[in-house]
Amino acid sequence: MISSIVLTILFAIGFIYLIQYPFYLKKAALLSKEAIYPQQKDEFQTILLPNEWKEMTPISKKEKSYQFVKWGTIVAVLLLTTVLIISVATDWLSSSFLNVAYLFIVIINSIKHHGNLFILPSGIILHSKYYPFNRILNYHYEEIIRWHELYGLHPRLNNGYKLTITLKNRWFQPNYLVIEDEEHLKRIITLLKDMGIEQEEKRAS
Numbered sequence: 001m002i003s004s005i006v007l008t009i010l011f012a013i014g015f016i017y018l019i020q021y022p023f024y025l026k027k028a029a030l031l032s033k034e035a036i037y038p039q040q041k042d043e044f045q046t047i048l049l050p051n052e053w054k055e056m057t058p059i060s061k062k063e064k065s066y067q068f069v070k071w072g073t074i075v076a077v078l079l080l081t082t083v084l085i086i087s088v089a090t091d092w093l094s095s096s097f098l099n100v101a102y103l104f105i106v107i108i109n110s111i112k113h114h115g116n117l118f119i120l121p122s123g124i125i126l127h128s129k130y131y132p133f134n135r136i137l138n139y140h141y142e143e144i145i146r147w148h149e150l151y152g153l154h155p156r157l158n159n160g161y162k163l164t165i166t167l168k169n170r171w172f173q174p175n176y177l178v179i180e181d182e183e184h185l186k187r188i189i190t191l192l193k194d195m196g197i198e199q200e201e202k203r204a205s
Helices: 002-034 041-045 064-089 092-110 182-194
Strands: 117-119 123-126 129-132 136-143 161-167 177-179
Touching: 002 064, 002 117, 002 123, 002 129, 041 182, 064 092, 117 182, 136 182, 161 182, 177 182
Parallel strands: none
Antiparallel strands: 117 123, 123 129, 136 161, 161 177
């Protein structure tokens, strides 16, 4: 009984996330056209995305990642609904709670647009979600040199910079980005400072 309640709550949170995410992405696609940075090709190319280390690209409704979120959300909602009904209506939940929870997490995480960072006059778009400047706590960066956790994972990461932007009142913070060279990092930092966003004191160099 308790497992059913917990799973129902988890699935409810998942449904809310899945339903909201395409709207966040649509808003981000519209607002990204107002971006102060990046604008030029070289500015996009210097921002590398975690895990696959691909260059950042503009948000476009025509790109595969956008369409995947759009149609994948519908499929994910149907899958979650089916799993929830089966789990609650049968004894599958009592013997496979961890498997069901794992399946839930996999489905939720599969519906994501690729990462990005856009600086706007009124805020930022970070990983396809818009945040006004009053939602941003601070930022910090680390040079990716020998012994850094990212050093050696990809040739373009070495001697680059890991940039993390921290939001206010968030348990789960957005993922970091890698800026490939110091020149572009300085541009980003200058824009953030101009908007009143300061470097995290305890990590300041």
